[in-house]
Amino acid sequence: MNKILSIKNLKKIYHTKQGETLAVDNFSFNLLDGEFVAIVGPSGCGKSTILSILCGLEKKSDGEIKIRDNCKIGYMLQQDSLFNWRTILRNCLLGIEITEDLNDENKQHVINLLETYGLKDFINSYPQNLSGGMRQRVALIRTLATKPDILLLDEPFSALDYQSRLAVSDDVYRIIKSEHKSVIMVTHDIAEAISMADRIIVMTKRPGTIKNIYNIELTNKSTPIENRKAKEFAHYYELIWKDLDFHV
């Protein structure tokens, strides 16, 4: 398969008055077309930093990032940050308004996405009237509206309770797969990572580098909820758990 994104020896130092923090060091990997990669690691190891650099919100200190020509990146932040003075539809149009790509065709695309993914009745509602899971789906569609080729997800489900988390991760997975996106997802949740990803990158604690990379091969791979029943699941869980358990 083809590389859509390649990162080589990425390094990030944050400078503050208190001093400097080496957040990420020597981080390299390639994202393939249509691949779903999850990044897990202890808190503060630089996961969000990596996504922010990829999206251009932060500058890298060193290293090389190559993105295939004409590839767009979409970033779904941890907080849904829906604007409560805009309707759901207008929230979803925010990105293309900013890039000045708002036309009938793109608008119809967004409406279709909303209809396909179960938000048809809420197009003209305001975010206050939506459940947490629905809001998360709206946030995803807002990101998809700009037609990105690579999706960056930063703990997309952490604001949800366990039940909706399972359901919404299923929904989101379905949406992403049917839109054929390549994904990098950051999560704290090992089970979530195994159930969704093709590959999992485990990071060390700060300064974050790569500790291990696992190719996740499950028998009868299907939706995230079903994948949790695969017999290899526990095995991967064990491996990653050991990687993350720094006290041993």
Add this chain to the structure above:
Amino acid sequence: MYSEEHKKYLKKIRINNFLVRLTQLSIIIFLLLLWQLLADFTIINTFITSSPKDIIKTLINLHNTNNLYQHIGITIYETIISFSLGTFIGFLVATILWWNRFLARVIDPYLTILNSLPKVALGPIIIIWAGANMKSIIIMALLISVIVTIITIYQGFTETDPNKIKLMQSFRANKKQIYLKLLLPSSFSNIISSLKINISMTLIGVVMGEFLVSKKGIGYLIMYGSQVFNLNLVITGIFILCVVSAIMYYIVAYIENKLLNK
């Protein structure tokens, strides 16, 4: 349509509201009556305390000599001019300060000092510079309202949710887009409520200005009354001021309500 219980509940609320209003009204009527009675039995000296009847007489007198509406009109006119100017300038400066962090940091201590300075102290200078006319009054009122307006609106801007700003940046929004699509709408309610403070501040400034320079307006009426020791005129002036400021406040509050609940 509603259940019996809900009807009872609604009725209870209505009765409660009515009782509050009734008590409010009774208090003012009681106080006015007491005042009048004390005056009638000459327990208090109406030469310094005036009385409700005298106030009404003075009002009628002002009405007959056609002065009343001129004074009220002038004060309202000055207030509206200063209020609009204050809001506009406050808004503009707050925007510039948000746009330019460096400038904001430079200006910060000056704003704080200006804000804590009793503006009336500047009165004499203003009169010398701008002349003993309406200009001085408007400048006075502006000074009093504009600093607060700048500070409240600017604060609203800086308190915008950083995650929302990050979201805008992730779509590569420029500063203008962040301002128009995020800052303005998210601090809308904050801006509107700053108007409510602003209108009262402006009226204070106008009356203070009228104390110092004018030949017309409610502030002048009060000042003139005290100079010729006509306490009827002074208290009538205060009474008119109460009514005018209440009406202005309710108009702004009404507009606020309309705008916020569109």
